[in-house]
Amino acid sequence: MPQETEKRIQLVANEGDRRVDVTIDGELFTSYQYPQNIKKPVLYPLVTPNGTKITRKFPLEPSTGERVDHPHHVGVWFNYGDVNGLDFWNNSDSIKVEQRDKYGTILHKSIDAVEDGDEQGSLKVSMDWQAPDGTVLLKENTTFVFRGKDSVYCIDRITTLTAQNEDVLFKDNKEGMLGIRVTRALELPSDEPVVFTDANGNPTPVAVLNNEGVNGNYVSAEGVEGLDTWGKRSKWVDLYSNIGEEKIALAIMDHKENVGYPTYWHSRGYGLFAANPLGQEVFSNGKEKLNFELKKGESTTFKHRIVVANGDVSASDLNTIYDDFVK
DSSP: OOOOOOOSEEEEEETTTTEEEEEETTEEEEEEEOOTTSSSOEEEEEBOTTSOBOBOOTTTSOOSSOOOOOTTOOSEEEEESOBTTBBSTTOOTTSOGGGGGGBOEEEEEEEEEEEOBSSEEEEEEEEEEEOTTSOEEEEEEEEEEEEEETTEEEEEEEEEEEEOSSOEEEOOOSSEEEEEEBOGGGSOOOOOOEEEEOTTOOEEEEOOOOOTTOOOEEEETTOOBGGGGTTOBOSEEEEEEEETTEEEEEEEEEOTTSTTSSOEEEEOTTSEEEEESSOOTTTTTTSOOOOEEEOTTOEEEEEEEEEEEESOOOHHHHHHHHHHHHO
């Protein structure tokens, strides 16, 4: 019998290490990870087609020259700041024990399907959005689709949330929903010492850092740039930078079928890059409000595409990728 050639895109599950590695042409692209010490499963790291890691290492790996703020910003994640009064977004091992009854945790439950391929590979997983008393508020069923050719790789995350034992209210909150925390070189240059407060008023000081090699910039589908993308709606936003000679583009795309489309952007200069379709009040200065609710047994699905590319990626290129995503 002829020997079957290995697929270009491969997924290797290692339940002992609580991870599934995704490789393209033999090189790591990302890993689905669900360690015990973070409060939701994540994709970590994100690696460019040239082999450069673009996600912040803290708190999963030792690192130098990175900010150590917001320990809940890990890799690529999906959660929300107010679900039936519980904060899933800000939860981490850093929360004081006496405060933990205010926070929710997303628990990995099962790997349901793994498929290799030449054009694409896929991973299906199940998770529980759990209250501190063990009550499951939401069942999450997520399919990740991984593609990669030449200098453009992408991940589609298709997430269905189903309310379990009670009605579930996503109260309008700025902390959401699909987030990526990037490495220092993709941040926007800043020389100001700042303190960010999270949804519960906890101050998070961010020290002044050396801006050498820090040259990220955001641009939206409408051509809005930099920090002006924060609090604006758009179907996609691109964060571009370079590390040495390597040009890098990292884009998040919102699907037109998602609740709250086109999403608001929670795009911070210090490396938080997030799409938040459900938190509208803060971003619109109070002109809009969305308290999205699922009745017991109801579901909603969110579809997003994350693009990781090398080289010059134009708005026209991104619109082509976007059109392919939504068709």
